[in-house]
Amino acid sequence: MFKKNLTQQILTAMLLGGVVGGILNFWVEIAAIQWLVNNVFQVIGQIFVRLLNMLVVPLVFVSLVGGVVALGDVGKLGRLGGKTLLFFLATTMAAIALALIMATIVAPGQGYHLETHPTYSANTPPSIAQTIIELVPNNPIQAMAQGQMLPLIIFSLLFGIAVLMAQNSGQQRVKQLFDDLNEINLQIVIIVMKFAPLGVFCLISKTFAVEGFGAIKPLLDYFLVVVVTLFIQAFIIYPLLIKWLSGLDVGIFLKKMRRVQIFAFSTASSNATIPVNIENTEKHLGVDNSIASFIIPLGATINMDGTAIMQGVATLFIANVYSIHLTNGDYAMVIVTATLASIGTAGVPGVGLIMLAMVLNQVGLPVEGIALIMGVDRLLDMMRTAVNITGDAVAAVIMAKSEGALDHQIYLANNNE
Template identity: 55%
Template sequence: MQKNHNKKMSLTMQIMIAMISGGLLGLALNLWFAENSFIQNFIIDGLFNVVGTIFVSSLKMMVVPLVMVSLITGVTSLGDINALGRIGGKALLLYLLTTAVAITLALSIAVTFDPGAGFEMENAQTEFAAGEPPALSKVLIDMVPTNPISAMAEGSMLQIIVFALLFGIAITLTGEKGRHVLNFFNDLNVVIMKMVEILMKLAPFGVFCLIAKTFAGQGLELLAPLAKYFLVMVAALGLHAIGTFSLLLSLVGRLSPWLFFNKIRAILAFAFSTASSNATIPITLRTVESRLGANNSVASFTVPLGATINMDGTAIMQGVATVFIASVYGVDLSMNDYLTVILTATLASIGTAGVPGVGLIMLAMVLGEVGLPTEGIALIIGVDRLLDMIRTAVNVTGDATVTCLIAKSENALDETIFNDPQAGLLENEAEDVDAEQNSLLDNEK
């Protein structure tokens, strides 16, 4: 006996289809309607811009309360304050290590393929104003908020992390009286996660509009003069994301890279469409906890910290762009220069945390250290928006990888959840899976 079931498409598949169709529509609009004022003003800068901006704003709206509440509940669930220092040390070490590997890999690939060979200067823009990077001492001082309410209003992630850690430690040390406060935050955390689920169901519309607007504005004509640079950059980013993180997961964590990447598809789609690690925090947190099995005590600390200081994708850009600019200007870099690039880019991933336009600011720092003109950044700025989207996807992949590795080392990773392809699915996706399984059973009967 056979029964018909109304099958719904899973949310992850909806997001992927929205991303692909948005890109194709954007390219079509750029190719055939670039001069059409109605399309430009009312569709691209109107509908797509409004819906996409509202979607990103709604994600950012969730970041501060989610990080604050989740981190407080995570710290208190540890019980042992010493564990917090251990987790923090592991997180910092792994984030710096993966960043150093990323920049080394990028330099190796860039030197091998020399993306700047044959590039003509007239193909590039000629003006670029590099911002001044903050001193490391200022970054360290600014980590402690003078006004935590102001830090939350401004979205200063490092300051929010520091305050939430102290608040969670204080609740733990207070004992019985602190439990009343903790109960409130535990309930609030459940409510906030439900809000995140609501936003995820609206994600396909936001992703579609964001991608369509980006590709309608960028098109493909910008890629022609910079095709080799673009391809080398994408190759380095892809090799690091798939190769480095897969090796870490399989060799260090004894975890399946295939399952891992299959479960973080939604994170990658969000990161690619928003080009913001911070905006992706709500989705990353929910995924690593519900889909990958990382305990909140670890994930609540490593995910927001990673979104703030982990910049593997940006570090790769430093390496490829430095070699590219040096080649265009006819400058031969020595081994000392390459080592300087590795050290500067790795340390700058922390030193420039939370600064707008961090990728270009970091690149200006690196170029200055090896004696290259910062004006060279203008050569690559045309395709940087598209590459920034890919870099962000690499960054959040690193955040999720490090979270799983640390959780595994702290016995805070539920491998039953990690190994279950259906674990953590949203309610409508779980219904889809059940319907499909029932249909198969009916067919067998």
Template identity: 55%
Template sequence: MGLTARILIAMLAGIVVGVLFNFLNSSQLLGSGITGVINSYLTGGLFDVIGRIFIASLKLMVVPLVLVSLVCGACALSEGHRMGPLAGKTLLLYMLTTAVAITLALCMALIVQPGVGVDVAPPGGAFQPKESPPLSDVLVNIFPTNPVAAMAQGNMLQIIVFALLMGYAISRCGEPGQRVASFFNDLNEVILRMVGVLMVFAPYGVFALLAKTFAELGVEFIWELGKYFLVVLITLLLHAFGVYSLLLKCLSGLNPVQLFKKMRPAQVFAFSTASSAATIPVTLSTVEKRLGVDNKVAAFTVPLGATINMDGTAIMQGVATAFMAQMYGIEIGLAGYLTVILTATLASIGTAGVPGVGLVMLAMVLQQVGLPLEGIALVMGVDRLLDMVRTAVNITGDAVVSVIVAKSEGALSVETFNNRNYDSVANAATP
């Protein structure tokens, strides 16, 4: 059985086990003693430990993989003087897809009106958002003062800047640079092999993560804010299968169905981990080995996309803004919605390194249009599952942009992209 099939089975099994445990816990059919054992030793014990170890193992690979892959890619790009055009295209496409995402979200929310008739009292009291940093500080903090500290803290934008600078310098150092580049290329192969070893245990990690999530949340929480939940979910799916397909077909001429089929392992990973950063090793391997994107392009576009490409988060912000305006009966008008589009698009880059970035961005957007921040506490009730879906959407966007940019740069193997033998490609890629 292929790894993709095993991961999908583990995902479904985790959901079923989680929902069953939640039902047993809420109904008390087995008595408080047995349900206490389930909660303590399985949900809060075994599943929690396995899930956290799996996430920690994924995050272990992120910094070395991004640094080494990006240094290798920057070396190759700098030799051909293509760094500037590639970076420009990538940033433009990421900002374009984010703007389209939030526009689509606002249109859906204005048509469906999920906030009409909703009780304005948020559960658990008011939400206290973290203070968003000034734009000047954000721009300065992109550039590292200490690359070792940036890697220790997992500051992806600073790591990307340092790796690009180092790769450029290596490509300009002649023979010493060639020796260093050869070392990084060999190291890149070793790190990819480490990722392959980790992927063997992926189904167990996916099962534990989803079993714990659904055991704690159940499915009934979705109905509390069902209309809002469905609008966000449908918009995410429309953006993933509609906007991305159209963009890929128009700008590269390639078949979107092929991309979606080959991205399934990475999408499952993103769904189960709800972290674009933790999914970088799988996304990068899938984009290179399954979709045929050259490493010199993928090593730049994928880590950058995991950091600043937040289409799924932008969709949540658009729907949540309209939802809260309708819920509180506040009319923000066309100018207000245009402000939401602009703020969310720019904030997707500006707040990339901030913890809890989605809620920070939402707080920034609400402040711009004068909506009360207390409503954030209400939507947080269903945000966990939506976060899992929008992370899968985000990494799909990373792959689409990577393929489009690679095609325009002549760095895409169309033969690999069109190869329908998914199993053999998957075995070579190991995601």
């Protein structure tokens, strides 16, 4: 295993973790197995995730400021930002529409008889107005300390624009400082990634040891619809977009994304995957730092195609279970609300269920229906996170190509070690 490149090591660790966790699930009630899962796999896995999360705030701040300054023109920033936001909104709405079509065809939940009514108490999701207000931080240092990504992005963009406007008043010195800090951050990412196979093995082992495969059986139709739709989005829709909008070789992109997808699958956190995704997008896909450092953090915060797919399928599943008919107007409301909810969804594990409550409320479905899908949501959360971060990289590659900021030699090189 240790003679393989890092991508192969991580993939092997993930597969071994699934096998080991699945086996341990049969004896999970034994005290020694519980100790192994909770005090070895849990501890090592969470330390690895914390190492990744440790890098998120400094990397996002430094990368965004450096990226804005590297663009050298506020007008170019506005053009890039406008195109990126339009791309994110379009792909998210298309993902929800695809999810609703798939769920309508398969009709998961029809004939599902509830012996008891499940209960679920959802945290109150923020209103759209409150989400907009909270884009602007009262205290940027507090936003950094609390890991509030949207306010951090806003402050970073304003800081970078201010550096551009300062022109000769220290602009070059500040630019050099942030370039140096960015290189240091990427070196820390490389150090942390040395521990990736062990971290991935422990995270996957713990998940499958606790969840097992039994939780999937009662909800197999819902589970499969979400999984199939996620695969269509990741391996059909995204490749078509790359080919259509950039003309690049799709096979190379998918090959070079494997390592990042495995990271996202293991951590179930778009935020924790930001350092790895930026490093891969720059070093292996050839996207210029000014583009990658802007789009990847932004996408991890507002581009949640995988989460939107889950919300679309879950909405129809819960409607079918409770025998509630949804009108065409309800479908339109699901698309709009799920798009807005995905923008306001933090890139951390499990938060998609909270935002699902917002979608259900908008179309008059019982929020307690969320309890039906909680048993399989952890596995789906891991999968949809991998789709989310893939969409971010797709946007970065397409935008870099359109801006003439893609190094084709790096993209084509076999350097994904």
